Amino acid sequence: MSVTKRQPDVTRQILLDAAFAEIHRNGFRAASLDAILSNVGVTKGALYHHFASKNELGYAVVEEIVRPFVEENWKPATEAPNMIDAAIELCRQLTRQRTDMALTNGCPFNNLINEMSSVDEGFRQRLNQILQDWRQGISEATARAQARGHVRKDVDPAAVSAFVISCIEGCVGMGKASQSREFLEAGFRGLIDYLEHLRPEPHES
Amino acid sequence: MSVTKRQPDVTRQILLDAAFAEIHRNGFRAASLDAILSNVGVTKGALYHHFASKNELGYAVVEEIVRPFVEENWKPATEAPNMIDAAIELCRQLTRQRTDMALTNGCPFNNLINEMSSVDEGFRQRLNQILQDWRQGISEATARAQARGHVRKDVDPAAVSAFVISCIEGCVGMGKASQSREFLEAGFRGLIDYLEHLRPEPHES
DNA sequence: GCTCATCCATACTGGTCGGTATGTAATTAG
DNA sequence: CTAATTACATACCGACCAGTATGGATGAGC
Numbered sequence: 240m241s242v243t244k245r246q247p248d249v250t251r252q253i254l255l256d257a258a259f260a261e262i263h264r265n266g267f268r269a270a271s272l273d274a275i276l277s278n279v280g281v282t283k284g285a286l287y288h289h290f291a292s293k294n295e296l297g298y299a300v301v302e303e304i305v306r307p308f309v310e311e312n313w314k315p316a317t318e319a320p321n322m323i324d325a326a327i328e329l330c331r332q333l334t335r336q337r338t339d340m341a342l343t344n345g346c347p348f349n350n351l352i353n354e355m356s357s358v359d360e361g362f363r364q365r366l367n368q369i370l371q372d373w374r375q376g377i378s379e380a381t382a383r384a385q386a387r388g389h390v391r392k393d394v395d396p397a398a399v400s401a402f403v404i405s406c407i408e409g410c411v412g413m414g415k416a417s418q419s420r421e422f423l424e425a426g427f428r429g430l431i432d433y434l435e436h437l438r439p440e441p442h443e444s
Numbered sequence: 445m446s447v448t449k450r451q452p453d454v455t456r457q458i459l460l461d462a463a464f465a466e467i468h469r470n471g472f473r474a475a476s477l478d479a480i481l482s483n484v485g486v487t488k489g490a491l492y493h494h495f496a497s498k499n500e501l502g503y504a505v506v507e508e509i510v511r512p513f514v515e516e517n518w519k520p521a522t523e524a525p526n527m528i529d530a531a532i533e534l535c536r537q538l539t540r541q542r543t544d545m546a547l548t549n550g551c552p553f554n555n556l557i558n559e560m561s562s563v564d565e566g567f568r569q570r571l572n573q574i575l576q577d578w579r580q581g582i583s584e585a586t587a588r589a590q591a592r593g594h595v596r597k598d599v600d601p602a603a604v605s606a607f608v609i610s611c612i613e614g615c616v617g618m619g620k621a622s623q624s625r626e627f628l629e630a631g632f633r634g635l636i637d638y639l640e641h642l643r644p645e646p647h648e649s
Numbered sequence: 650g651c652t653c654a655t656c657c658a659t660a661c662t663g664g665t666c667g668g669t670a671t672g673t674a675a676t677t678a679g
Numbered sequence: 680c681t682a683a684t685t686a687c688a689t690a691c692c693g694a695c696c697a698g699t700a701t702g703g704a705t706g707a708g709c
Contacts, residue, residue, distance in 0.1 A: 245656060245705055266559060269473050272697065283698085284657045293697065343562045352621040353558040354471060357548045367621045374627075394637065401618070401627050402634020406607070409614020413606070416557040416572045422579075422606050429607020432599065436641050450675055450686060477667065488668085489688050498667065 251289045253279050258296055259304045263347045266354050267297050267362075294361060301351065301365045309348050309369055317380035321389050326403070326434050330427045333407070337414075337423065345415045349408040374400045391439045399437070406430045456494045458484050463501055464509045468552045471559050472502050472567075499566060506556065506570045514553050514574055522585035526594050531608070531639050535632045538612070542619075542628065550620045554613040579605045596644045604642070611635045 257279045261270045272293060276283060290296040312329070319325030344350070348369065355362035377400035384390040410426035417423075462484045466475045477498060481488060495501040517534070524530030549555075553574065560567035582605035589595040615631035622628075 247656065250656085265563065266471075266473070268471070269563075271695080273695085282658050284659075286657095287698075288656060345558065345562065349617065350558055353550065353555055353617055356621045356623070357550065358470065358474075363621065363623065367623070370618060370621045395630075395633070398630045398633040398637065401630035402611070402615075402638075405614035405618045405631045405634075406611050407614070408617060409610035409612070410606075412554065412558055412613060412617065413575060413610050416561045416568060416575045418561070418568065418572070425600075425603045425606035426610045428600070428603040429610075432603065432607075433638050433641075436638075452686065455686080476665080478665085487688050490686070492668075493686055 247289075250281060250285055254281060254286055254289060254296070255300055255303055257281075259300050259347070262297070262300060263344050263350070267351065268354065268358075272296075294359065297355075298361055298365060301362065301369075305347055305351065305366075306369050309373060313373055313376060317376045322380050322384040323389055323434055323438055327431050330407075330431050330434070333411075334420070334424050334427045337420070342414055342420065342423070343418060346408060346411045349412055352408075353412075370404070373404060377403060388439060390437050394437060403430070403434075406433070452494075455486060455490055459486060459491055459494060459501070460505055460508055462486075464505050464552070467502070467505060468549050468555070472556065473559065473563075477501075499564065502560075503566055503570060506567065506574075510553055510556065510571075511574050514578060518578055518581060522581050527585050527589040528594055528639055528643055532636050535612075535636050535639070538616075539625070539629050539632045542625070547619055547625065547628070548623060551613060551616045554617055557613075558617075575609070578609060582608060593644060595642050599642060608635070608639075611638070 254275070257275045258270070261275045261278070265271075272283065272286065276286060286296070290299060312333075316322060316325040316329050348366070351362065352366050352370075356366055357363070378396040381390055381394075381396035381399050385392050385394075385396070406426075407430070410423060410430065413426065414420075414423040459480070462480045463475070466480045466483070470476075477488065477491065481491060491501070495504060517538075521527060521530040521534050553571070556567065557571050557575075561571055562568070583601040586595055586599075586601035586604050590597050590599075590601070611631075612635070615628060615635065618631065619625075619628040
């Protein structure tokens, strides 16, 4: 009789989730493997069976949790009929639905970039790939929106994409310092203002 | 005969500078006191004579090095005759003069916010104070520029200030991941575009 | 039913870190 | 000149941490 079933993939997922939570709270390097393990009642044997090292665990968290998290946020906006409308709505969502935890701990993606990309090439490459995909998604969506007449034709999609991403992460990052929703709201109001200004003038088109 | 003079304040400054460099490279928590000390040939006795703890050393770095560093950047722009011109010129400078080291390691202020503000209240309060001062400086300069007719009157200085700061830190932060000047340039081109759009229309007042 | 690879638990190690205890030389105060 | 305080230097400590060695339990394949 097997009291405890063995479910390798479940164990692996539990470890990934716990690692993500700990990393989000403390950063990667300050994340303690012992803390992660004791939180979910798994032992070090299991961890090192599934992951070769702490770095590899971190890489897996980036690829399997951070990447989907980032993409879930921006993908819908690029597929919407009107990108500007969708982007503005996204700004409102990011302002509104932000819990206290998310306000204090910030964006996991941004956190990892700031902490790890200058220290470990493995992290930098993976995080940069996520960033490049994000940027390309926004860039292509902007070009499409220009073709559809939703965005002014005199702006450069390459600049718009880099700028918008930087704004979002910048606002969330600064929100961590102020720890007040007011800063976040003000920052996103500025971003919404910029997005509105991307729309073509009525006489144009 | 004193072979080695005792210069307490010089020693203290050496420690601060070395700590700042190490923190800029590795972050605060990963910064090793032993590494800092061996870099400048000072011993632990000196360090703990001048600073009560590693945290207090970090606080001193924030107040005495990071704060002036941040203020040196934005103060000139707020005192210029035309804020928009000065801000755009600042963007160009930040893009151009950015060395490889600065590109990889990012902004010390932004780094510390992202790493420490959710973990240690002492850091958060000090960093937040710098941020609030920065914001208020931009905010008041924007209001003055509105009175002078250099900035559109239908924008909110509180939103502009939070947004512009977020953009700058966001661009530099994302630049760390891409580690290419291209991303930085594109982001700042977007910011310059936004700043231009803050100017009043020709027909307006 | 046997074998063997997978999966996980336990106990341990070397190394690093922040911090301290103690001593001593330089400087100042009286 | 002396006493006391300041400004360091050296040696050491306990805590923690990533990683490993080892062994046992489980399930798959034959």
